[in-house]
Amino acid sequence: MKTLNDLFLHMLKDVYHAEKQILRALPKMAKTVTAPELRKALELHREETLRQVERLEQVFELLDKRARGEPCEAMQGLIEEAKSVMEEAEAPEVIDAGVLAASQAVEHYEISRYGTLIAWATQLGLKDAVPLLTETLEEEKKTDRLLTDIAEKQINRKAA
């Protein structure tokens, strides 16, 4: 990696792989939780993630590169944590609180990644990539706020 362009492409592949990993993990997470609002939020976020993957593919196209993922160890770790909560928590309310927290950690990872990708795309003059990445960033932030809301209004109280 010699240039910011190389770094941008590297992170794009990393985020592409991360989104595909979370896409595979979300149905299990949605199925495992009990609170209907949380399940719905996870299901909706899966639909959203499908579109986010498509947007990343559009960015690859803008760069004239084939969409390809590169294993993202951070996301693997985040998903492992979500899995271990689902396995180790015994009460449904506690599973819900743990899965919700794990989802927020995933959202925050993505918020930081898309923030960086937007800054680099702007610097590199990749004008058509910026709105695509910004749309996804706003969705991730919105999902994070929705999860905070669900946690505060019910999940944490039920788990306590």
Place this chain on the structure above:
Amino acid sequence: MKTLNDLFLHMLKDVYHAEKQILRALPKMAKTVTAPELRKALELHREETLRQVERLEQVFELLDKRARGEPCEAMQGLIEEAKSVMEEAEAPEVIDAGVLAASQAVEHYEISRYGTLIAWATQLGLKDAVPLLTETLEEEKKTDRLLTDIAEKQINRKAA
């Protein structure tokens, strides 16, 4: 893990381990980067992290538990990503941009974790834990903003 208390203690151990891992990684990251402002920010954040570890130890004390970490796979993944940027990037400006981005991913992970810990501590009535965790959360947010500032004002431009 049967209760929110168990989950809180589990996440406390996870974050304690994560902070100790980043504490070990920061000196190498600070030494590897070239831009003085970024190096200074990473060195200052190391000092800050020392105090954050102490605060976590105070929270363990409030719970009457021995401070003990539990391997945090997400943070391991985040640190692996920082290491791979340091190894694979060839130009100093590109290393700086990559290390800065990796540091922001770490900050965002911590922001999500402390946010959850504060919500759970509040729900559990752990009144003395809340200000300790909030002080750290504010520091993490401040560090993230400082890194964005350094990225936008110079690092990204130099790397492009």
